[in-house]
Amino acid sequence: MSEEGQFQPVRPTRAYEAIVAQIEDALTRGTLRPGSRLPSERDLMRQFSVSRSTVREALRVLESAGLIRSRPGDPNGAEVLPFSTMHLRKPLERLARMEGLSLGELIQFRMILEGSANRLAAQLRTDEQVEAIDASLRRMSEAIDEGYAAFSAADVAFHDVVAQASGNSLILVCSDVVRDVVLALIEDKLQRAPDRAALMRQSVAHHTEVFEAVRDGDHIRADQVARCNLYEYYASYLPEESDHTLRALLDK
Amino acid sequence: MSEEGQFQPVRPTRAYEAIVAQIEDALTRGTLRPGSRLPSERDLMRQFSVSRSTVREALRVLESAGLIRSRPGDPNGAEVLPFSTMHLRKPLERLARMEGLSLGELIQFRMILEGSANRLAAQLRTDEQVEAIDASLRRMSEAIDEGYAAFSAADVAFHDVVAQASGNSLILVCSDVVRDVVLALIEDKLQRAPDRAALMRQSVAHHTEVFEAVRDGDHIRADQVARCNLYEYYASYLPEESDHTLRALLDK
């Protein structure tokens, strides 16, 4: 190998970064499990042989990443938190709000994920899962009369059941996150929609179409219908120029 | 609305959190633009009327989120960084390394992402991007003789150029992260592969197939070929029972 013996570029690592790295490492390694406790700040400054401030900077970073939570006076030390989609939501939403990421890209990504989830679900779903999807579809219909909040919750439940049936938890988590961020970005426009009841009925019709494809095991159709429905539902919120990038995902 | 007049649960906000919130706000508002500088830590402690430790905790959090960068001795203060999807890398990587996530799910996810990236690239790519993809393909061929590390780097470059051509930066960063995690999981097995040169030649053949589909604008074929190639490349590392979940993504 010609690379052997080559040097790698270095960046001065600050003390708090080394601490964060060690604790993150223990987390991915499983040495540190959700629910367990970190040593107290004073113990940590002894173990890492750094000052209290340095330990605290590391803990603040870990806390802002949603990995731990520390409370004043807690004699057990900081708590290691279980994984949550929040960890991904915050940075994604921030990026979208700062226009580092367009709404078009987010919806495009969602079309890909939802389409694939439905494709997989159509092929791999059990009969119980078909029943569960059907049930959440009926729940959506009921929820129309209970207002938008209830309907939205039922909508989320539907997609979760489908993603569950796909058997891929990565799709499930990513879909959840992207959906939430998209809704957060356009919720004001959604609130001002002229006829929300009509929108909800249209949504139920769309979801019914998807359900039938999944039930019949028609994975090609399930995939395509899911993408088309998302496009129809969201296209109006998008700028003209990004329209063709979404249309690229529609056929077949 | 029946919820009106209800109280919201509160959480004591720590000083550093309030500072982070204010700076993030200025960032989304556009008051603070990428490339501009934050005041020095001593200025900030005066403006927020807190101690320097508190200012520093806030700066460390913003820095770990990839929003700013501070260097020792810089008289201009911390630099506001441009918004980039790269900020999603760390949280995404934590997700992909999440406990209970199987190799099969990761590869399935990568098949979906790469397939979609190629599909989009086939439809949206410019002539310059076709040329760039071709160039990185030639680079892969050259790198075979330079060893696995060089080849792997060229491989990464190829996928990056394709993902770039897809126009969706979310696909780019997700593919990157998932690929890295998959490689980390099986690198020991890859090291022990009997004939790595043959593997690399096979890989180049696969990539050539994808390139031709993208060049010809055949998005259906680009999508399918990308999925199949990934399956063929990785299937041998997978347990028997998850094979059918990957095969579900192969046809058409």
Place this chain on the structure above:
DNA sequence: TTTAATTTGTTCGTATGTATG
């Protein structure tokens, strides 16, 4: 090139409010 001023990185000591037993 050297020097001087300023900034960040880090440490230490202290005061205050809080949770637990």
Place this chain on the structure above:
DNA sequence: TCATACATACGAACAAATTAA
């Protein structure tokens, strides 16, 4: 109620790094 250990926050100090005169 009290004692203890904890986190929060402050402020002074010094070293190392950077920039500009």
